[in-house]
Amino acid sequence: GENVEQHPSTLSVQEGDSAVIKCTYSDSASNYFPWYKQELGKRPQLIIDIRSNVGEKKDQRIAVTLNKTAKHFSLHITETQPEDSAVYFCAAPDQGSGNTGKLIFGQGTTLQVKP
């Protein structure tokens, strides 16, 4: 099945700096790549996603880029703020699962934004 690896596991940045989290996947047929943010004690929330027919998607300070050839996708957060501090998860559909609820998640990145 699909395998998703996420790096780094922890990331500390100064407020205002940029943060980049990278994920690699194994199934070249995967076509959907979401990013979830989970604040301490709260539920994971979808913050941005990208489908395989585009290379980049932006939403205000966050963006996701996809490199299908290299099988990796990245989350970019610009002008980081303390409220960006959270655990971020990437995911991809499990091999053969199509458009279903079966996602394979990366191990998560704990982002700390220092004021």
Added chain:
Amino acid sequence: KAGVTQTPRYLIKTRGQQVTLSCSPISGHRSVSWYQQTPGQGLQFLFEYFSETQRNKGNFPGRFSGRQFSNSRSEMNVSTLELGDSALYLCASSPGGANVLTFGAGSRLTVL
């Protein structure tokens, strides 16, 4: 529009007992997926139900089971609880034809 509702939010059980967790999806969502979240293993897929049928299954033992009702509400059951079952159990709903998941707040299970 109400979100995904999970009950109970917290529960404590002892080894050998069983537990049932409930999930009410967003109105109109026909797919309900269950995930286990632990510090060591991250988010792991348990199973997914769509139109009262199990559509996908993860790599968990048969002690973990679920079902979905005609109103799309879902329950998961864990029998013969083990210490290692202590985790946050998250339910997520989606419209059915897409894999855009909306998570509930979770049920935190502690097994003593």
